Amino acid sequence: MDSPFDSDELRELMAQYGAVHKPGMTDKLLKDMAPLFTAQGIDLDNLGPEVGIEELNQVLAQATEQYNFSLFNPETQHRELALRVLRSYSILLANSDADQAQQLFSSIRPEETGTTPAASHVIGVALGLVDSWFTDPTQQKHLARTKLSRTAGRPALATGGDILALARKGRAYDSLQSLTVNHGGLLVCAGAMLVVAAAVQMTAKHAGITVQDAATQLLTATDMPLSQMQQAQQEQRHHDDGSSFRKSSGGSLTHEDHRWTAKFKAWLTRQPEISAPSVAEEVAMFEFGLGLVRGANLDPHNILHMLKVVAIYHTVEPEASRGPLFATLQDYAEFRADTATSKKDTKNWLVFFEVVDEELGALVEELGLLPDLDIGLDLSGELLEILQAAAEVPDSQVVPALRQTRAISAINVLLDWIGPHKPVTQTGALRRAEISTIAAMLGISAVGVAKAPTFDPEHWRAEQQGTRPRHVTSMWDLGEVAIWWEALLVSEIIEVTTTKVTPGPQADQWRTNPERPYLEVFLAMILAQELIELVDPVDLEEAFETGTLPFGFEALTVITTHLQQCLQSAKEVTVEVPTTGRFNPAATMVAEVLSRLHLLGLVQFDSQTFILQVPLELRGAVGAGLFMFGQSWAKQINLG
Secondary structure (H helix, E strand, O other), X not given: OOOHHHOXXXXXXXXXXXXXXXXXXXXXXXXXXXXXXXXXXXXXOOOOOOOOHHHHHHHHHHHHHHHHHHHHOOOHHHHHHHHHHHHHHHHHHHOOOHHHHHHHHHOOEXXXXXXXXXXXXXXXXXXXXXXXXXXXXXXXXXXXOOOOOOOOOHHHHHHHXXXXXXXXXXXXXXXXXXXXXXXXXXXXXXXXXXXXXXXXXXXXXXXXXXXXXXXXXXXXXXXXXXXXXXXXHHHHHHOOOOOOOOOOOOOOOOHHHHHHHHHHHHHHHOOOOOOOOOHHHHHHHHHHHHHHHHHOOOOOOOHHHHHHHHHHHOOOOOHHHHHHHHXXXXXXXXXXXXXXXXXXXXXXXXXXXXXXXXXXXXXXXXXXXXXXXXXXXXXXXXXXXXXXXXXXXXXXXXXXXHHHOHHHHHHHHHHHHHOOOEEEOOOOOXXXXXXXXXXXXXXXXXXEOOOOOOOOHHHHXXXXXXXXXXXXXXXXXXXXXHHHHHHHHHOOOEEEOOOEEEEOOOHHHHXXXXXXXXXXXXXXXXXXXXXXXXXXXXXXXXXXXXXXXOOOHHHHHHHHHHHHHHHHHOOXXXXXXXXXXXXXXXXXXXXXXXXXXXXXXXOEEEOOOOEEEOOHHHHHXXXXXXXXXXXHHHHHHHHO
């Protein structure tokens, strides 16, 4: 009998809609689903008479559900590939590179390869993400203005519009079947990618960062070549790197374990912070823990069994693995409480969360993991003596020097320029066209651009040396301007609404030559804020959980130590960073912060020789800034 697919008319019609007849697809599908049937005790090649049609239909329905779940919930490697595609696509659209974006979309195939994800993987990841973003109370306001790129064709835009409407209700993923029926899988993939890209662009605009940065944060992608990324993931799963864990030799994981792992992984990608450095590493740690639980013949999805897991985790070797294990278990407890479908389950998992939290705190203390976060500022002794000595320098000598600093001399220039008001963006920054104007007030050559230029080492060096204007996409990209603007806001010299900046309640006070205390406190706030921002609160919190020093702490200690030395001796000092060479993260951070303080007029610093000096007239302001920061730091580490 001739196949209907041999008809030339049918083939031509199918070609118009991009449809392709692939013989043997049913056989392949059943072969792929065979393990799922076997798990239910069904052998498709040898169905006995005891297998009734009702039982077979029931097993088929369950296997189909599990198979579809696996299609749209990729494992770690394929999820990373899907995220990479979504990130690249979002960046290409933001850069108005529609041709490259279309080429990227066209490279996606129904089945995954070693370098590209399956279309179903992209769809599943994208729909899960947009559901979480658009229903997040902290993001709903700015995402409400999300608009899809008009570079796509009408069918893709229509599909994207449906997905966008569903995502606002948190129902895009649950509506996968109806979306596929109404639009087809290819258009669902295109529409989902459009919505992700639009959300990334809107988030970048709201946060005042580049689309590339927003895509990296939201899509947890990596810049590693794919081959290295896949190799790293494989190593994370199967090797001990000397600092975390090994693959568990415990019990085998069940299908239920893999299903919950996929859900946990999806939940982790939506969190602002997690215990591990990456989602992939935390998932690997979670699977390691699951193996231990199964090896002890316990059910990791039974809350009563999980209470016994605490004792098991305390026996894991090496001891250094226990902290990350408990931290991951705590995240898992929060996930289960967050996604529970009944009040009883929510309450039980929250109780378990508290149990793990207490165990983690006790473990850190027991193993002596609490980090030494003392930065050496003596708030009740030496620093107070420095402030008292600085106060004895006559106002007639100090005030003119304070007013000559760029941070203060530019205030009246800014107020005159603002006039009644100037428009601002939704992030509270001046518009891109006015970046060069406000930068010039602080002696900075900068220009606002719509697209961040490709990194060029020579251009970067020229920008740092001031021989080439800095190219930035937002006012917030200029560190000196951002920290100055913050001090102006806190001092009520300016006020910012969602649409404009106006002179603040204290503007008139500053127009009429404010007294010395106002001037010193303003500069002190700038210094304190610079130091505060060196250590991210998330890194500080992690330090208390893991016992490791937070990123930025070394640079912070170097700066506070040498500033205090300058105040004590009133002489120049050479800043020394106790690491190998100066071209390292700590040295770079030190140079950047001190260079900003130099430009604003608080210190004198040479980034080539690393020689630092605090002028006599500015010792009061710098000392007050150190005191402000010291109080804030003491409060943070005591709370920790």
